[in-house]
Amino acid sequence: MKLHNYFRSGTSHRLRIALNLKGLEADYVAVDLRNEHHLQAEFRALNPQALVPALEADGRVLIQSPAIIEWLEERFPSPPLLPADPLARAHVRALAAIVGCDIHPLNNKRVLDKLRKDFAADTAVINEWCGTWISAGFDAIEAMLAADKRRGDFCFGDKPTLADVYLVPQVESSRRFKVDLGRWPLIAAVDAACSQLEAFRRAAPANQPDAG
Incomplete structure (x- = not known):
């Protein structure tokens, strides 16, 4: 997996926590929002919305942290981030x-x-x-x-x-x-x-x- 993110982004931060709780490693790719790297064509090709984070996994690019974390929960169910009830x-x-x-x-x-x-x-x-x-x-x-x-x-x-x-x-x-x-x-x-x-x-x- 490859994680495109920014250190101070709250959405990136929450995804890093989720990955760590699942015991998963992802290559860290910095997208510097201060220098508007997220608006450049190279990153827009990954995420047309030009927002972080984006996660490359299983041959796809996943965007939107709620969707990515839901995918993690389904793809790697243990340990769970949601209770059973x-x-x-x-x-x-x-x-x-x-x-x-x-x-x-x-x-x-x-x-x-x-x-x-x-x-x-x-x-x-x-x-x-x-x-x-x-x-x-x-x-x-x-x-x-x-x-x-x-x-x-x-x-x-x-x-x-x-x-x-x-x-x-x-x-x-x-x-x-x-x-x-x-x-x-x-x-x-x-x-x-x-x-x-x-x-x-x-x-x-x-x-x-x-x-x-």
Whole structure:
């Protein structure tokens, strides 16, 4: 497998975590978003949407991190990222979707670039924008974690699931946008538990070859 990704991309980060939890290795191909490498013809030939990540596997190019992670779960089912019970699976998917559908898209680089270029948004405005959507989503996640009395150290149960795969990169991004995480102690505790696992440490932006 060959992973085309960017060290600080939240979608790339979540895919790296998923690969690591599955015990899978992929050749790391850096796509520097700062220099707009993703917009060049060579990368567009791989992914017409010109977004990271893209995963070359089984003779195909897979795009969109949710689709890639679902493929990983089906192609390499052990260890699972989703619980066996259908209701529990729906719960874990909902936690992941709060990040993947309702927080991350509004904090995406192309959205922030649009705000900077066309609406003259400075760093303070960008941080406020990101903080608004992060806070709304994290308030919901914190409430869901608090309501789950059977929860262990992670978002669900005693092992990391898809929910943790999505949450940890968003926590990392939140720090970059100067969001005070103190109001969400359960999210902070999940992030701390994940940080003890090698799969999460290896996937962290600071530990990627293109970091800097």
